[in-house]
Amino acid sequence: MKTLPIELEIGLRYTRSKRRKAVGKQDGFLSFISAISTAGIALGVASLIVVLSVMNGFQKDVRDRMLSVLSHIEITTADSMGDWQSLAKKVATQAHVVGVAPMVTSQGLLSRGGTMRGVALRGVLPAEEGQVSDIPKQFVAGSINNLQAGSFGVVLGAELANMLGARMGDRVNLIVPEGDLTPAGVMPRMRSLQVVGIVDSGHYEYDSSLAILHWQDAAALLRLNNPSGLRVKVDDMQRAPEIAQQLSALLPQALWVTDWSRSNRNWFAAVQTEKKMMFIILTLIIAVATFNLVSTLVMTVNQKQADIAIMRTMGASPGLIQRIFLIQGLAIGLMGSLAGVGLGLLIALNIDVIVPAIEAVFRVRFLPRDVYFISELPSDVRLSDVLTVGLMSFGLSILATLYPSRRAAKVQPAEALRYE
Structure with a gap:
């Protein structure tokens, strides 16, 4: 029977962090912190996908309604x-x-x-x-x-x-x-x-x-x-x-020839600027979640120093130790990113059902017709946005694992086992 590479097997096991009962409480705490890190990444990714989809839908809906009344091109004198x-x-x-x-x-x-x-x-x-x-x-x-x-x-x-x-x-x-x-x-x-x-x-x-x-x-x-x-x-x-x-x-x-994008340039430029700013702001949420991932891995390295020392004495190289914790961090980042993409798509694709339900329960109106261009919250999910957010989240997770994994590789067996 073919087995997984040792670093992959141990790294995935550390993600679940299940060990002997003597340290069960501490391992349980690390499992909780890992779950929080995963959830933080997922919520950040989902929030960014939903906001981008809503802003895309808002721009598309307003543009289409504008062009149902306006013309694509006007020739005037x-x-x-x-x-x-x-x-x-x-x-x-x-x-x-x-x-x-x-x-x-x-x-x-x-x-x-x-x-x-x-x-x-x-x-x-x-x-x-x-x-x-x-x-x-x-x-x-x-x-x-x-x-x-x-x-x-x-x-x-x-x-x-x-x-x-x-x-x-x-x-x-x-x-x-x-x-x-x-x-x-x-x-x-x-x-x-x-x-x-x-x-x-x-x-x-x-x-x-x-x-x-x-x-x-x-x-x-x-x-x-x-x-x-x-x-x-x-x-x-x-x-x-x-x-x-x-x-x-x-x-x-x-004769003057003007197209619809020039006639409404200020409005579309404002929407594009707002979309970019919202992307930057919500990206910070994902960045904060990856900071949690750094702290999770550092705590895991500190708790697993005895295990690291034993593996080093049995011949494990520093590179193998580093790959173990890289895999652990990447697993958390990948699970959070995939969960966030799934949650974000679920909300964005059903925004036309979710928002009216919230309005009915709390008796509020998010988009009054006399204030906003439209009265319903639209959503336009674009594959490019979903891929960009998912890959960006996973990339930040990779960066977050570099320091803890390098720290794990530098653990000295004699120092780690001195007080065991």
């Missing part, structure tokens, strides 16, 4: 586009472009009764809006086809409609920045609009500020003859910056 149909056809023939639609954008004030709200005014072409956004699928009342040129109907975000107390068929007043010159001076331009639809994108910022009109109605209010820009959708949102650069080189210099 200072005033209005001349022959926008020809320009749209030219853009649509480019590689990776899957949809092009005209737009008019501005700011305004919506009022109803005594309530007034600032809004992001957007003019769209209903027949083509579905090519560049998911807005036609997000209606909770009405339809995008209710936007007819000349009827001055408006589609409101769900939160904006609640703020104004507006429902289907109600009328709201829109004030746009451009004014009319009158004998009394420049007067703001105002128009009464009828609510013909309500959309809910799940993104509070847009649901609380978005007002959509037919682009011809929006252009009439702003005294424009043509759309102020084009919205473009591509087949891969991650390649939008690259495609935007290609379009910028192709189109006249008077």
